[in-house]
Amino acid sequence: MLDVKFIREHADIVRQRLATRNAGDELKIDQVLALDEQRRTALAEVEQLKASRNRISKEIGILMGQKKPAEAEAKKTETRQIGDRITALDKLVAEVEQQRDALLLQLPNLPCEKVKIGKTAEDNPEVRVWGQKPGFSFKPKTHVELCESLKLIDFARAAKISGSGFILYTHWGARLERALIQMLLNLHTLEHDYTEISPPFMVNRDCMVGVGQFPKFVDQYYGVQEGTDASTLGKLFLIPTAETPVANIHREEILKESQLPIRYCAYTPCFRGEAGAAGVGTRGMIRVHQFDKVELIKITKPEEGYAELEKLVANAERVLQLLGLHYRVVQLCTGDMGFSSAMTYDIEVWAPGQGTYLEVSSCSNCEDFQARRMNLRFKTETGENKFPHILNGSGTALARLFVALVETYQQADGSLVVPEVLKPYLKTDRITA
């Protein structure tokens, strides 16, 4: 959430920077300002009225103590009217505030000044490239062909038991998925010093609002219902990423400055409705309703946010380096960035069978945008409460990593060579049909 005070004092800057997202949000600023002004005026008046009511009530208490009921009665009559006015104004303030906040919750974060202004993914600058596209002496197969021939995934039966957009890992496929989860968690906890978290896979509405998924994108997520009790619908939601529960761990808290930076990593499945996206790149496991991901979350002091973002990206890149997968890093331009983010790096891994780069990680600094929404603060040495920066990044998404891995390590005979780092987990050199 944007800071109302900042909007009030720097309306032009806010409008300009929102405009770079090409979503038209800058047009809502005038309305926010009008509502804010209305609220402040009413609030000033009602506070004054309350001050006088409090004073008179206190006097009544004193008169009662002095056994002067007649004088007390007189004062009661005087205050009764003030009370009505207060009730009316309180109601007005609450309504206006609610309208203002509803608008504010719909506004995306301001892009960092350093981010390139652009419209679509075409405008995203490439930051760096690691490794190179592997060469093949044969025509590389797609992961769909390989997974079927090696019986790593049973697409047909996945559809039978859950529908399209779900993955049924079998035998070596299941073991490979588990090996990857293990490897990534070990890497981030043992070598990158993140604290491992295993959070709930269902969260309440506040968490969804906290990270910026609600209220604007409600339709992209799964809500759950308990049994046939429709009244339970809308209370819990399947997490679309571990960011949702983990970033909210300290919601409503005031942390000590010495606790920062906090680094968490968590493996969770991720559930996404992807409404309307069906049909676009849906073959196989590129876009699915449930996928595994190891997520990295950081809570940092504002001045350290961007340095920590660079480290976070490096931590995610390490995954691909260890697996020997060619990738590139791009920085998202203003028009391509997510709602809550001020700066985002995407890591895209090369999938030879597809002949394309796949996004396996998105690392963002949301600055204090999410911290404000969840009212998470930290107390500085001087006793001041400040909002920390909250960062998140995939480290990494597993389904697409699986695709790149299978397509990169395929052999002419249709088997897979297991990369060195995974051998201890899989206890084999090669996966064959």
Next chain:
RNA sequence: GGAGAGGUGGCUGAGUGGUCGAAAGCGACGGUUUGCUAAACCGUUGUACGGGUUACACUGUACCGGGGGUUCGAAUCCCCCCCUCUCCGCCA
């Protein structure tokens, strides 16, 4: 699902509808004393949003799980909701 208990400041824990933003204790911070430490003693010690000031000072409002209600006035009375704990049932 059934029965019961409870939610008050950083923590523990008082609180007859009226000088209650809230006793007391602990902790923390500052000070006095002191070879050092400890102890003792004295003092300070919540958050948010406003007004005010160069900055302080000072000052207004709200906050005792959340939301409503009664009242001139609510931590206290009434209603609804949420959460936690204990026991029982069911269950991985």
